[in-house]
Amino acid sequence: MIPNYVLLARRAVPPKQQYMVTELQRRMESSVVLQSPPNPSILIALNLAGGTQDGMKEKLMVQQIKDRIIKEGTVEMTSGQVALYILALISSCEDPKCITANINLVEVLKLKTKEELTYLSDHSTPKTTFYQLSLDTLALCLEGANVNEAAVSLAKEALAKDFFVDTGAMATLALTCVDNRLVKAEQSRILAPIHEALYKLRQQILRAVETNTANIYSIGLALQALNVTSVSYPTGDWSCSQTLAKVLTEISQGAFNNPMAAAQILPSLVGKTYLNVIRLNCSSDKVMVKYTIINHLRGQHFTHTISVSVPKGSVLLSVLQAAQQDNPQDFSYETEQTSWGLMVVSINNRAANSNDKTYWQFLNGTEPLEQGVDSYIPSNNEHIEAIFSTY
Secondary structure: OOOHHHHHHHOOOOHHHHHHHHHHHHHHHHOOOOOOOOOHHHHHHHHHOOOOOOHHHHHHHHHHHHHHHHHHOOOOOOHHHHHHHHHHHHHOOOOOOOOEOOEOHHHHHHHHHHHHHHHHHHHOOOOOOHHHHHHHHHHHHHOOOOOHHHHHHHHHHHHHOOOOHHHHHHHHHHHHHHHHHOOHHHOHHHHHHHHHHHHHHHHHHHHHHHOOOOOHHHHHHHHHHHHOOOOOOOOOOOOHHHHHHHHHHHHHOOOOOOHHHHHHHHHHHOOOOHHHHHHOOOHHHEEEEEEEEEEOOOOOOEEEEEEEEEEOOOOHHHHHHHHHHHOHHHHOEEEEEEOOEEEEEEEOOEEOEOOOOEEEEEEEOOEEOOOOOOOOOOOOOEEEEEEEEEO
16 A cells, blocks of 8 residues: 555645645745845745746845845844755755855854754753754754754654644654664664654644644644655545645635745645755756866965866856865965955965965966956856966
């Protein structure tokens, strides 16, 4: 027998009611205007549903997120807000580690998650909520960070407490991500509590959906959690079609007209979960750039070369950011803002000096670049050189 969690992923909204899904997408997209605050949940949902009809809307939402981070900083953000921004950027094939040369959202979230866990250890509750701690664990897991400590803490708390449906669903997604990444033979200490917690959470969510005690606005996340479960449900335990019919009835009655509410239900209507944000096809939008830094002028000489992949259309600064991320020991850099734009003033701890009349010159082959690092857009397989030079 095919388990229901597989059927849920395959099941489509009936053709006669597909217009409801389309209308939800339209409402969400039309809510995004230049003056609106960034809403990562809407960006995630639209990308999981196949993207925006208007490509400029996606670019606007991405830019709103980046502008918010750059202008207001991350100090006052909760860990969950940072996690949502990371998921949203990933879903748009953006690198959350390179917001600017000095802002790495993944590192920010690691610190905020550590604060959550320290507070949890001292006070038996996280600094914010278990929902946000689950979001944190999921986002860091999808970014490839080590979240074993967070996952074990979350699993133990899930076993000791009864989470609300939306919190339990988000915890299920986070723990499933960690479970999928662990090497089973080497991680029995970690796997045991995770598997126990996943079983308990799934049973709680299933019971809430079965008995209609789950809030209608929690159903979307509940369906995501049931969608990733690795156990089948005996006949009669849960009817996916009945749950879907209930959701569609609520949509027809206007329950999800609010764009934020629509963002909660849309992914499950198209058979996707937050785990899928990392699997969206971004490969065709990438270019490979070879980047070499050379100093044969002052101090210890060096020549280092690296090849990095950046989104198509990225400026040269993104190449420097990616190189530094991959190899910070050799490819660190510093910039200064000038009236002509950003200027690179130091690479690999070798700083330009006006007294020595030294600077970093960027070239494509033998031709000096006529644009700055925040303007020049490298092409696929281009070789960029940065040479410490004199004028």
